[in-house]
Amino acid sequence: MSQTVVWRGFVDDAGHIALLEKANFREWVQRYRGRHVSLTVRLSRLQARHAIRYYRGVVIPDLAAAADYDVRAMHNAAAWKFLSLPAGKFGEPRRRSTGELSTTELREYIDAVVAWGEAEFSCHVRRPTDVELATVTDRPDWQ
Numbered sequence: 001m002s003q004t005v006v007w008r009g010f011v012d013d014a015g016h017i018a019l020l021e022k023a024n025f026r027e028w029v030q031r032y033r034g035r036h037v038s039l040t041v042r043l044s045r046l047q048a049r050h051a052i053r054y055y056r057g058v059v060i061p062d063l064a065a066a067a068d069y070d071v072r073a074m075h076n077a078a079a080w081k082f083l084s085l086p087a088g089k090f091g092e093p094r095r096r097s098t099g100e101l102s103t104t105e106l107r108e109y110i111d112a113v114v115a116w117g118e119a120e121f122s123c124h125v126r127r128p129t130d131v132e133l134a135t136v137t138d139r140p141d142w143q
Contacts, residue, residue, distance in 0.1 A: 017041075048103045054128050055098070055110050057136035059117070066123030078113045 005028060009019040019025050056075075064074035083096040101109060114125045 048106060050128075050133050051103065051106050051110060052098065053133055053136055054131075055106075055113070057133075058126050058128075058131055059110060059114055062123065062125045063113070063117040063121060066117070066121040078116070081116065082109055082112050 007019050007021065007025050007028075009017050011017050060071050060075050060078070063069070063078070064071045067074065069077070079098065080093075080095055083098070083101075085094040085096060088094050098106065098109065117123065118125055
């Protein structure tokens with residue numbers, strides 16, 4: 001029988017992991033002494049929410065202001081440039097949605113959009129360390 005347990009934590013800049021429920025984790029490990037287990041590390045959904053908030057609330061507005069575009073038009077321009085798929089069977093253009101991207105793909109997409117936008121529009125996009133993401137709206141009105 002397979003049992004999945006999720007232990008939330010944070011990896012600091014030095015690469016050390018800090019578990020939020022360290023005592024419970026120790027109890028769990030003791031219960032499985034002498035058994036084979038798998039440990040999987042992945043970014044949490046919280047990380048993805050922060051990434052999309054940064055994209056929608058900082059990257060796209062910064063680029064839109066620099067290019068004198070509407071935010072929706074800037075998002076569409078970036079998405080068509082980086083998320084395009086081969087044409088459909090009737091030749092219709094297709095692209096992926098940012099909502100379909102894994103956390104890793106989303107981060108790579110954001111990095112590509114920032115690099116492209118800064119080069120294309122000769123501007124500077126604020127970095128996540130330059131803003132307080134908790135106060136940034138993810139602009140659901142322009143999706």
